[in-house]
Amino acid sequence: MSLYPLVRFMRLARADDSGRAKIAPRRIYIFPTSYGFAFGVLLMVMLLGSINYANNLGFLLTFLLAGLGLVAIIHTWRNLLGLELTPGRVEPVFAGQQACFAIHLTNRRRGTRPGIQLQIKGYSPVLMDLAGKSTGSLTLCIPAEHRGELSLGRFSVSTRYPLGLLRAWSYVELDVHCLVYPAPGPRMAPSEVPSYTQSQSGDRGVGADDFVGLRQYRPGDSPRHINWKAFAREQGIQTKIFGGDRSERIWLDWNMLPGEAETRLSCLCRGILDACDQQLEYGLRLPGNEIQPERGQNHRHLCLAALARFGKNT
Numbered sequence: 647m648s649l650y651p652l653v654r655f656m657r658l659a660r661a662d663d664s665g666r667a668k669i670a671p672r673r674i675y676i677f678p679t680s681y682g683f684a685f686g687v688l689l690m691v692m693l694l695g696s697i698n699y700a701n702n703l704g705f706l707l708t709f710l711l712a713g714l715g716l717v718a719i720i721h722t723w724r725n726l727l728g729l730e731l732t733p734g735r736v737e738p739v740f741a742g743q744q745a746c747f748a749i750h751l752t753n754r755r756r757g758t759r760p761g762i763q764l765q766i767k768g769y770s771p772v773l774m775d776l777a778g779k780s781t782g783s784l785t786l787c788i789p790a791e792h793r794g795e796l797s798l799g800r801f802s803v804s805t806r807y808p809l810g811l812l813r814a815w816s817y818v819e820l821d822v823h824c825l826v827y828p829a830p831g832p833r834m835a836p837s838e839v840p841s842y843t844q845s846q847s848g849d850r851g852v853g854a855d856d857f858v859g860l861r862q863y864r865p866g867d868s869p870r871h872i873n874w875k876a877f878a879r880e881q882g883i884q885t886k887i888f889g890g891d892r893s894e895r896i897w898l899d900w901n902m903l904p905g906e907a908e909t910r911l912s913c914l915c916r917g918i919l920d921a922c923d924q925q926l927e928y929g930l931r932l933p934g935n936e937i938q939p940e941r942g943q944n945h946r947h948l949c950l951a952a953l954a955r956f957g958k959n960t
Contacts, residue, residue: 656763657882658673658730658800658816658817658819659673659816659817659818659819660818660819661733661820661821662821663695664731665733665821666730666731666732667731667732667818667819667820667918668728668729668730668731669726669727669728669729669730669731669803669816669818670727671727673816674723674726674727674814674815674816675814675815675816676719676722676723676812676813676814676815677812677813678811678812678813679806679810679812679813681810681811682715682810682811682812684713685711685715685811686725689708689711689712689715692704692707692708692711693705693708698710700856703784708883709890714809715809715811718808718809718810718811718812719812721807721808722805722806722807722808722812722813722814723814725759725761725762725805725807725808725814726759726762726804726805726814726815726816727805728754728755729751729752729753729759729762729776729803730751730752730753730754731750731751731752731803731818731820732749732750732752732820733747733749733750733798733820733822734748734749734750734783734819734823735748735749736748736823736824736825737824737827738825738826738827738947738950738951738954739790739824739825740826740827740828740829740830740915741790741791741792741793741826741827741829742790742791742829743789743790743826744787744788744789744790745787745788745789745790745796745818745824745826746785746786746787746799746824747785747786747787747788747824748783748784748785749764749783749784749785749786749820750781750782750783751774751776751781751783751784751803752780752781753776753777753778753779753780753781754779754784755778755779756778756779757778757807758775758776758777758778759775759776759807760775760805760807760808761773761775761805761806761807762774762775762776762803762804762805763803763804763805763806764784764786764801764803765786765800765801765802765804766786766788766798766799766801766802767800767801767802769786769787769788769904772784772785772786784885786798786801786846790824790826793826793827793828793829793911793953794825794826794954794955794958795823795824795825795826795954795955796823796824796825796826797822797823798820798823798824799818799819799820800817800818800819801817802815802816802817802818803815803816803818804816821822821856825951825953825954825955826954827915827950827953827954828908828911828912828914828915828950828953828954829912829915830912830915830919831909831912831913831915831916832916833916833920841851843925862882862884862885864885871885871886871925872884872885872886873885873886876926895926895927895928895929895939896917896921896926896927896928896929896939897928897929897930897931897939898912898914898917898918898921898928898929898930898931898933898949900931900932900933901931901933907956907957911953911956914930914932915950915952915953916947918930918946918950919946919951922941922943922946925941926941927939927940927941928940928941928949930949930952930953931957932952932953935952935956937949937952
């Protein structure tokens with residue numbers, strides 16, 4: 647039996663074309679907490695006692711507290727109404743690590759929204775007070791067990807403000823994914839690297855033989871080549887340039903590795919990380935995909951992303 651008719655009636659806030667989800671009036675559930683049930687039982691006992699003893703002060707206190715509970719319902723519901731949620735930047739991770747999704751919450755009202763809570767079912771909640779006319783961020787983390795595209799999935803946004811007697815919540819779905827690289831395999835010995843060649847054009851100042859000068863730091867430069875003495879003298883971040891007659895270039899080739907698919911991908915992942923750390927020029931060969939040798943962080947991400955998506959229908 648299809649659950650589609652039931653899904654239509656779920657109070658679920660989905661992202662629109664701009665990627666933003668807004669909590670609308672008909673998307674909010676509200677239900678008493680355990681303290682709310684205890685409060686209700688207490689009111690019933692007070693009402694029965696007031697009737698039994700015809701105590702006017704008892705009636706006054708009972709109805710006063712009951713009115714306070716009714717007002718709390720409105721304030722709890724309004725604390726979520728109109729709240730906007732948008733996905734933030736998600737950094738790629740390796741399989742076995744935690745994938746962390748930044749969620750931006752926007753409050754367009756002047757009033758503060760206290761006690762806003764985000765939670766994925768089965769994981770610990772995160773909480774914040776959102777000031778009026780402001781945007782805040784909360785981070786939801788889940789284990790990244792397998793390589794590929796990991797979706798955040800459905801999570802809840804809730805509040806128990808102001809008295810903790812009621813809980814209002816809504817379910818949210820945002821179109822946000824985390825790219826999960828394969829888990830790196832064991833470090834490979836130089837003799838096990840799939841392919842090694844030596845360029846005839848020299849190393850263009852990225853060799854490892856002789857010191858030839860300094861240049862401004864570029865993202866991706868090895869920390870071992872940074873001129874820390876100049877940095878300590880507040881002369882900026884500079885990178886040492888080494889020359890020589892050697893330019894190491896390696897090909898990380900799927901077909902030259904043994905084992906099953908995931909084992910090969912882990913070995914290739916380790917090869918990419920090692921080559922990047924050593925400032926080598928490296929390329930990647932996969933069935934149906936070849937990435938030419940380059941250096942740098944962008945090239946590193948391109949190669950690791952190719953491993954993450956290999957064989958996936960995404």
